[in-house]
Amino acid sequence: MENRIIYYDEIDSTNSQIERLAAKGARHGTVVMARRQTAGKGRRGRTWESPEEDNLYMSLLLRPKLTVAQMSMLTLVMAYSATMALEGLGYSGIQIKWPNDLVMSGKKTCGILTELHMKGRAIDYVVIGVGVNVGNQAFPEELEDKATSLFLETGKKIDVQRLALDIVSRFEEEYERFVTVGDLSYIQKEYNARLVNCKKEVRILEPGCEYTAYAQGINQRGELVVQKEDGTEEAVFAGEVSVRGIYGYV
Ligand code: BTN
Numbered sequence: 001m002e003n004r005i006i007y008y009d010e011i012d013s014t015n016s017q018i019e020r021l022a023a024k025g026a027r028h029g030t031v032v033m034a035r036r037q038t039a040g041k042g043r044r045g046r047t048w049e050s051p052e053e054d055n056l057y058m059s060l061l062l063r064p065k066l067t068v069a070q071m072s073m074l075t076l077v078m079a080y081s082a083t084m085a086l087e088g089l090g091y092s093g094i095q096i097k098w099p100n101d102l103v104m105s106g107k108k109t110c111g112i113l114t115e116l117h118m119k120g121r122a123i124d125y126v127v128i129g130v131g132v133n134v135g136n137q138a139f140p141e142e143l144e145d146k147a148t149s150l151f152l153e154t155g156k157k158i159d160v161q162r163l164a165l166d167i168v169s170r171f172e173e174e175y176e177r178f179v180t181v182g183d184l185s186y187i188q189k190e191y192n193a194r195l196v197n198c199k200k201e202v203r204i205l206e207p208g209c210e211y212t213a214y215a216q217g218i219n220q221r222g223e224l225v226v227q228k229e230d231g232t233e234e235a236v237f238a239g240e241v242s243v244r245g246i247y248g249y250v
Helices: 014-023 068-088 150-154 160-181 188-193
Strands: 004-011 030-037 056-062 095-097 101-104 107-119 122-132 201-206 209-218 224-228 233-236 242-245
Touching (some): 004 014, 014 030, 056 160, 068 095, 068 122, 188 209
Parallel strands (some): 004 030
Antiparallel strands (some): 056 122, 095 101, 101 107, 107 122, 201 242, 224 233
């Protein structure tokens, strides 16, 4: 993957900027970073608050030769890569909330938004956006129980560009392995070892159906395997489902 990194002081959303560049033919591996976003996007149509607090706002353009089923696994590859990059920088206690939030002390410190763009029935390109709360010194009251930053967790400041480069280069490595293997079997054990929901009771929120189950870990396809109260197992697909802890965010 050949990376070209484009920096902005301010942009609406790095994901949206990648879309505009992709429409003009930008290459696989293009990366956009911004110091702040004025219309940062979160999952499920939510907003991602993006103040300039030495935080990481970055998106990556991929033009992968993968199936649509494999696309949902890419988000998990990024969550795993970001975890590995942070561990490599000396951060400990990073956990993953399935499928792709990074968590420290039970609070979210990184979110990932993957957007798939189709041309007819084929995949045109994919945008993977990563937001890491790096330097926030405080969060608004409504987020206090749910969000944290690397600074709040460790009291240390870190160079955001260095973190971005580490995540991109780790992702490159993991992406190559993923494309070769074709599924997540090669990181399944490592991912599950960091899964905050593992062996815990979770609430599964499917469209039109909610239930409580025990999370067992991900399978090779990145689905969350849960054991229901009647003892049967189900593999939950990340696309439409969200998982909550019984007592709060994790
Ligand atoms: C989530 O809801 O957890 C996903 C948040 C993803 C935020 C990042 S910040 C960089 C990129 N650009 C965006 O507009 N969103 C993603």
